[in-house]
Amino acid sequence: MVNLFNVEAIESVKPVVLMIVVQSIYAVVNIMLKMVTNDGSSLSVLIAYRFVFSTAFTVPFALFFERKSLRNLTGTVLFQAFLCGLFGGSLQQILYVKSLALVSATYTITMLNLIPAITYLLVVSLRMEKPNLGTLAGKAKLMGTLSGICGAMILTLYKGKKLFNFSVHIDLLEKYVTSTTHHSHAGSHVCGLMLALGTAFSFSLWYITQSKMSENFPWHYSIAALTSIMGAIQSFIFALCTERDRSLWKLEWNLRLLTAASAGILASGLCFVLLAWCVGMKGPLYVSAFNPLLLVLVAFISSLLLNEYITVGR
Template sequence: MVKLLSVETIENAKPIVLMIVVQSIYAVVNIMLKMVTNDGSSLSVLIAYRFVFSTAFTVPLALFFERRSVQNLTGKVLFQAFLCGLFGGSLQQNLYVKSLALVSATYTITMLNLIPAITYVMAVSLRMEKPNLGTPAGKAKLIGTLSGIGGAMILTLYKGKRLFNFSMHIDLLQQYVTSTPHKSPSGSHVWGIMLALGTSLSFSLWYITQSKMAANFPWHYSTAALTSLMGAIQSFVFALCTERDRRQWKIDWNLRLLTAASGGILASGVCFVLLAWCVRMKGPLYVSAFNPLLLVLVAFIASLVLDEYITVGSLTGATLIVCGLYMLLWGKSKEARQVDNNNNMNEMVSVKDTDKCDSIHIANSSLTCIQKDHDKNTLGEV
């Protein structure tokens, strides 16, 4: 019994651990992207190279572990993969880096915290998620989502008094500022905010599309490979149309290459596989609920390497995010247990009905035999 409970506990904890790993990888890559946007790199070319690395990493994995998935490729699956490559790859990443170049990272990351709310509304609208606001689990999911968004807003918009930091007394951001950074033109603030909002919408559409794709194509390595391949094709076409300077296509052994490689192999390659698995197992709302953790991790890493302080606002926001995440996960787990209990009860009722029918059948058979014997005796007497 203890072994069964331990195995069940490990299986329940696996998605949580994997999503924390995903957000940790995203946090590191975000710090690197902040530095790259200051050194004059062509962002569209950087995204194109990123998905080339991602494709080179995920395709061999898919061919090795899930070779049978090729037989299940249909036109519908390829179209869904194209949408995943668009919403989760080329469009999403280009919108994100352009927003980083036009406005401060504070505004961009703040808008990304709308992802759980947008995903929740879309999932409920498409009947992929039941609100169940009349139940404690449904209320916990709603309050948890709002708490995570509110905490993220406090974390980014309110600083307050400085408390402490874990500074290593280095500021990497200043080391990569060149004379030709991406400067925001006049009146571009609103446009940058709109791009960040578009990034959040693209993320939500990606989670929803990936969930639909998993119903017909339940192979997470192959899903990640197809998403990376479609994203690479789309981003290369976009980069060729927008960037004509050949010098921007040359990548030396510097931060640009490191960012493209780590973003492709880790943030797009590894994370695509983990996200595909978690979406298939837990659904799009569960996955999107972990997005606010990105701010907590970025704040901690920035404190280490960018010499930024932990403030009253960041500590309060982080607390609300963690509490909101716990409430949402509790609501999801309670709903899952309720579904399991209902299924078990239905099975028990079905078994009882079967036993009852068998008993009735046996009883009827016995009565039939008794009636036949009685008829024989009656005929004998006559």
């Protein structure tokens, strides 16, 4: 009994640790993306290269560890992979980086705090989970949903007085600010928040689609690889249609290459595998519940390295 209990305890800890790792990776990559979006880079090309790196990272693992999964590829699985590549890849990232270009990283991440609320509403509406409002767990989920919505609205609509920052007198954005930066424009601010809201919806749909896909195709490396492949195809088609200047496709040894590689290998490649594992084990609502941790990490890093202030609203 003791050994069995210990195994169960270890299994219950694993998803928590993995989700903390995922959110930490996302926080670092978010700051790098914010810096790149301010230097005039082509965002659609950056996304396309991101998923090329992600594909190059995940496919060898899938072929080595889960080669037998190829026998289970069906039309349904490929369609679900296409949706994962769309909601968890190309569409999500296009909306996200466009939002980062218009508002601060902290504001963008704030809207992503709505992911648990949106996921909860979707899984209940789709009858994937019961609300169970008569139980303590059901009431906690509902209260968490409402508090997430209220918190995001407060931070979005009320900035408040500056309190402090943890600045070490380093502003990494200073050398990357260009004439294309529009943070002070009210219309751009609202547009940026709407794009971030669209990103949150895309995230929720991705978690739900991935959960359904893992039921019939329980191979986490293969799910990550298929998502990356679909995301690369979709984002490359979009980039080719929107960016005709060949010079924008050149990769040099600079921050853009480092960001594309880090975002692809870590945020998409490694995190896709970890998320697929956690979604398959705990479900989409559990995974989405860790998104608020990203706001805390990004707010701290932004204050430390981007010279952003913590305000009353935050």
